[in-house]
Amino acid sequence: MTQHNAVQTAVITGAGSTRGIGRTLATRLARAGWNLALLDLDEGVVAELAASLAADHGIQALGVGVDISDEQSVDSAVSRVEAGLPAVTALVNIAGVSSPVPFLDLDLATWERVLRINATGTFLMTRRVMPGLVDRGYGRVVGLSSTAAQNGGGTYSKSCYAASKGAVESFCRAIALETAPYGVTVNVVSPATIDTDIMGGRITDDRKPAFLAQLPVGRLGTTNEVAALIEFLIGEDAGYITGATYNINGGIRIG
Structure with missing residues (x-):
């Protein structure tokens, strides 16, 4: 096992949304001195963000376009990251899609699209990045789940979204066991209602009461x-935490 050095590089998927968790995390990590690989379907948006964060905080940052549901796209994107930045120390799988379609109206195409992006996308990104973490003897991986996975859906998203996030949780627990001996931790963050566009757009005043109730x-x-929670989990102080799911949900589910 190699010794971990002080240079930290994080890969964040889904970093492009202007109101998303990925962009907020990127800003926090840049402020803390992390080098960043910002991945999103829209390369132009993350390239602009990477340039801005690099200029503001004196870090190295790269914005790369990727379709996380496509194996070749993932391989190409991560290869660019590996060529352009110091060795990756953390992967945060944020990119995903929601679905408000009730089960009785759900068709196979919608089911497969949501599972392909949320679950298979997490698998493809993690499988591509993990060997490097294992070889270097140090790494942090965080997957993004949802209270919907535990509650059987949410105020907005329904069955296929819940299933996809349940898959993320089970997958992360399994690989946490397999990679722990190599100095890699794998954890899950499971939010409830966060005011981002994955909730079907901006949570307007007329939509808010249903969520707040x-x-x-x-x-x-x-x-x-x-x-902030993700930043802690990918930091050095979280090395004794692996295979855990952290609920950050305002009390909507206790336990």
Whole structure:
């Protein structure tokens, strides 16, 4: 096993959304001195963000376009990251899609699209990055789940989204066991209602009461709160935590 050095490089998928967790996390990590690979379907958006964060914080940053559901696209994107930045130390799988389609209206194409992006995308990204982490004897991986996986759906998303996030949780627990001897931790962050566009667009005043009614804390979660948790889990202080699911849900599910 190699010794971990002080240079930290994080790969964040789904970093392009202007109101998303990925962009907030990227900003926090840049401020803390991390080098960043920002991945998204829209390369132009993450390239611009990477350039801005590099200029503002004196880090190395790269924006790369990727379709996480496509194996060749993932391989190409990660190869560019490996060629352009210091060795990857953390992977955060944020990219995903939601689905409000009720089960009785759900067709196979929708099911397969959501599972392909959320579950298979997490698998493809992790499989491509993990060998390097194992070879270097150090790494952090975080998958993004949802309270929907535990509650059987949510205020917005329904069965296929819940199933895809349940797959992410089980997958992360399994690879946590397999990779722990190599100095790699794998954990899951499971938010409830966060005010991002994955909730079907902006949570407007007329939509808000339906979401707030379920939340004991009486407010929506913020992308900064989720990003802070992820930042901890990919840091050196979290080395004794692996295979865990962290609920960050305002009390909507206890336990």
